[in-house]
Amino acid sequence: MQNKVLFCATVDYHFKAFHLPYLKWFKEQGWEVHIAASGDLKLPYVDKKYSIPIQRSPFHTMNLKAYKELKGIIDENQYKIIHCHTPMGGVLTRVAARNARSRGTKVIYTAHGFHFCKGAPVINWLLYYPIEKVLSSFTDCLITINQEDYNLAKLHRFKAKSIKHVHGVGVDAENYKPAEESKKNSLRESLGYKPDDFLMFYAAEFNKNKNQKLLIQSLALIKDEVPNAKLLLAGKGIMLQECMELARTLKVDDIIHFLGFRNDIENLLKMSDIAVASSLREGLPVNIMEAMACGLPVVASQNRGHSELVEDEKNGYIISPHDSQKFALKILKIYQSNDLCKKMGLVSLSKVKKYSLSQIIAELVVIYSKYMVEDLNEAKSKHNRAYI
Secondary structure (H helix, E strand, O other), X not given: OOOEEXXXXXXXXXXXXXOHHHHHHHHHOOOXXXXXXXXXXXXXXXXXXXXXXXXXXXXXXXXXXHHHHHHHHHHHHOOOEEEEEOHHHHHHHHXXXXXHHHOOOXXXXXXOOOOOOXXXXXXXXXXXXXXXXXXXXXXXXXXXXXXXXXXXXXXXXXXXOEEEEOOOOOEOOOOOOOOOHHHHHHHHHHOXXXXXXXXXXXXXXXXXXXXXXXXXXHHHHHOXXXXXXXXXXXXXXXXXXXXXXXXXXXXXXOOEEEEXXXXXXXXXXXXXXXXXXXXXXXXXXXXXXXXXXXXXXXXXXXXXXXXXXXXXXXXXXXXXXOOHHHXXXXXXXXXXOHHHHHHHHHHHHHHHHHHEHHHHHHHHHHHHHHHHHHHHHXXXXXXXXXXX
């Protein structure tokens, strides 16, 4: 019987955005690949896709239906490996796979940033910490993507059989790389920007956590000192209109360009001068890694994910997510020194190497292969016992 692997997350776009290379790897090993998530996307490298109604809110009643469907899928297919992602995807999958684990299924969970962390609200610790601590007992391998989460899981003695640190989900160095000056100017011209514009870029959903208001307020403080500044904000979300209104109120709406959803992020980064990031909480943000791979310095708010990628005063600056004045001054400092901008960009290129897609695939293959070998060894052991 062909070996089967199940990937599960809250929404299917998560796999399109971050995990296609790993689905492809399993297919290349001859495995049957299944997906379970909410959504109707058609994904490559997938043999069977289950659309189940997982909801982000832990209190949503539809999650009970999703759990029952997921348990039926797991019990029916007898997966060798299950890899789950996202908070609710991780919760429902690990609970639903308890019986399967007793039959030999290996369950891997990647924490893309614990909701409880240093500086997180008390409610996050009260709600999410006990859930993750208990569910770690139902986990063969807990993968963290930043050092702080890894240390936290070790310190609080999470009960997963194995706890590993993998450097994120990987950035594709073939697509995300610095552009020659001529290419950079050509990209700018194609989108209506000038060679001497000072372009700052941030791609993120507009919500409270991403905190775009900090960037708008910071730009308003230096708009006279940086007359050729343009802040490019890609993304959609519930706070988009509120941010647009703030830009109008602060009279910077003419130099802040709300780009909406984009599928040309690599080109927008290649034509930019610096990357900015303002979120309150991050696990290990892909948008920062992509910016670094394009050779950009980064001015970012302080959180565990940003602080792991951006070394203050080396490849950018780390600033309190509530200090728009200091954020503005650091942008201004880079603007005023082309040499500093280039120097920090080179450091970004050097630091991002360990987060490359090829590196992360290699790290995950070590983990996957361990459970493939264990499964083979267990089968041989059972076979030998049958003849004793």
